[in-house]
Amino acid sequence: MAKPTKVTNSIRRLRFESDEMTQADLADRVGVTRQTIIAIEHGRYSPSLEMAFQIARAFAVPLDEVFHYPEES
Amino acid sequence: MSFDERSKWASGLISLGTFAAYAVIILRRAGGGPLTDVAYRSTLLWTIGASVVLIVVAHVLIAVANPSEADKRDERDRAIERLGEYRGGLVLAVGMLGPFTLSLWGADHFWISNAIYLVFVVGSTASSAFKVAAYRKGF
Numbered sequence: 001m002a003k004p005t006k007v008t009n010s011i012r013r014l015r016f017e018s019d020e021m022t023q024a025d026l027a028d029r030v031g032v033t034r035q036t037i038i039a040i041e042h043g044r045y046s047p048s049l050e051m052a053f054q055i056a057r058a059f060a061v062p063l064d065e066v067f068h069y070p071e072e073s
Numbered sequence: 074m075s076f077d078e079r080s081k082w083a084s085g086l087i088s089l090g091t092f093a094a095y096a097v098i099i100l101r102r103a104g105g106g107p108l109t110d111v112a113y114r115s116t117l118l119w120t121i122g123a124s125v126v127l128i129v130v131a132h133v134l135i136a137v138a139n140p141s142e143a144d145k146r147d148e149r150d151r152a153i154e155r156l157g158e159y160r161g162g163l164v165l166a167v168g169m170l171g172p173f174t175l176s177l178w179g180a181d182h183f184w185i186s187n188a189i190y191l192v193f194v195v196g197s198t199a200s201s202a203f204k205v206a207a208y209r210k211g212f
Binding site for chain 1: 074075145148150208211
């Protein structure tokens with residue numbers, strides 16, 4: 001099945017690089033459920049711009065280091 | 074599985090289950106005779122009441138079993154709720170053409186009442202199914 005969003009992300013890698021932060025830890029920092037973090041990581045949900053900024057802030061990196069959108073071909 | 078997703082499963086299954094139980098009771102009562110002669114009003118109302126009570130009880134039990142998740146709802150849960158209600162509402166609106174047509178044709182009140190109940194069950198079950206699908210497959 002095609003993923004419902006073209007937006008990809010590096011959350012899994014960033015969690016690993018942040019002392020292996022768990023999905024639950026990230027969810028607590030952002031103020032969402034762990035299931036939502038899982039859905040974002042797997043590309044099943046595109047977060048709002050506000051949540052995207054909160055996730056980037058949790059890793060202390062710019063937004064485009066967390067989320068990526070493919071170039072138009 | 075989140076609290077909301079469990080709740081949607083419970084709502085859908087209870088709506089379908091209580092309707093199935095109601096249908097079995099009415100069909101047995103008819104005993105092969107005409108359905109329009111069956112006393113159905115109180116059974117229908119009790120079934121709807123039982124369905125509402127069971128859904129509330131199920132939600133309470135799910136919350137008690139997962140107290141840490143019971144009050145957690147985020148933007149994804151709210152978006153899925155809106156999507157499911159919108160699509161379920163479309164099913165309900167289209168489905169209501171059935172009882173509307175029955176009433177225009179002067180069908181017996183048995184068929185009109187039960188068609189309305191059926192459409193409500195289908196609409197709420199569809200709404201729950203759309204929500205569960207959105208949780209499972211994304212949207």
